[in-house]
Amino acid sequence: MIFHGHRISLALGLLMAPCIASAQQLDNTQIMTTLGQVKAAAPAVDVALLVEEANANVGKGVATLPNWNKLSELSQLIVEIDFENNSTAIEPKSYRTVGLIADALHHPDLFRYKFLIVGHSSATGTAKHNLELSQKRADAINEALSSTFAVSPDRLFSVGAGEEWPIDPGHPESADNRRVQLINLGLLK
Numbered sequence: 001m002i003f004h005g006h007r008i009s010l011a012l013g014l015l016m017a018p019c020i021a022s023a024q025q026l027d028n029t030q031i032m033t034t035l036g037q038v039k040a041a042a043p044a045v046d047v048a049l050l051v052e053e054a055n056a057n058v059g060k061g062v063a064t065l066p067n068w069n070k071l072s073e074l075s076q077l078i079v080e081i082d083f084e085n086n087s088t089a090i091e092p093k094s095y096r097t098v099g100l101i102a103d104a105l106h107h108p109d110l111f112r113y114k115f116l117i118v119g120h121s122s123a124t125g126t127a128k129h130n131l132e133l134s135q136k137r138a139d140a141i142n143e144a145l146s147s148t149f150a151v152s153p154d155r156l157f158s159v160g161a162g163e164e165w166p167i168d169p170g171h172p173e174s175a176d177n178r179r180v181q182l183i184n185l186g187l188l189k
Contacts, residue, residue, distance in 0.1 A: 031104035045070055045116060045185055047157045051135075054161055059127040062164040071118065071183060081141070081180060086125075086133070088140040095148075098141065101182065102149030114155045114188050117141050118181040123163040123172035135160025141180050155188065 046067060053065050062068040081098065082091035090098065104110055119138030121130035138158040146153040166177040 119160040122177040131162030
């Protein structure tokens with residue numbers, strides 16, 4: 001879905017083959033199926049270390065860094081979330097998708113898990129600006145899920161990757177690279 005030339009994808013990731021769904025095709029069953037497939041051996045992720053590595057590697061890429069590489073091993077279901085141009089404001093039409101995600105996170109099968117929201121950007125703009133924008137967009141999804149949809153903030157973590165981990169590396173300015181991932185980090189402790 002394109003809105004004023006800015007498409008944001010929300011990737012829901014978990015140890016399964018990648019699956020792509022438009023916002024119109026997304027339903028609670030898809031989200032539950034994708035996010036509910038947690039392997040006991042899922043890698044432990046240190047969110048603070050991810051933030052530190054992203055900030056230290058602006059313009060250098062993060063996908064090959066050891067901690068980020070753990071995330072790259074996780075598969076993704078991609079749906080669209082639209083933001084206003086160069087903004088953290090979620091487009092009203094995307095709240096349906098965020099609401100579907102929230103409904104799934106409230107389901108008893110997922111209620112005991114914590115999730116990492118990873119923001120990404122395209123390479124239109126400076127690497128530093130893109131890192132900051134991607135962090136703010138991940139935080140906006142976190143805020144919407146926790147405040148508007150009452151998902152416990154103890155279950156949600158945010159990190160920005162900027163333009164450093166493109167889904168379409170051959171086209172770094174592509175709108176496909178502007179996305180947010182939701183990755184199951186395993187059971188709450």
